[in-house]
Amino acid sequence: MEIQNVVGINGYTLLIYRSLDQLYRFSIIDFSGIAFNFDSIFLTAEEANYKGRAAVEIACDFDHNQHQY
Secondary structure: OEEEEEEEEOOEEEEEEEOOOOOEEEEEEOOOOOEEEOOOOEOOHHHHHHHHHHHHHHHHHHHHHHOOO
């Protein structure tokens, strides 16, 4: 595994990496340190970054809505 990018977004960490098969993936680490891995694969780091940021946005929205009630 080769880390391509690490980005902090609203308490979450987005990790973009290239695996041994030379394809890109992303993981999200939440504010409590729990890592979430996804099965999606991408041909470029840019694609993984785009989809990863969308996943973080969904997680943030979910977390925000859950704490409202």
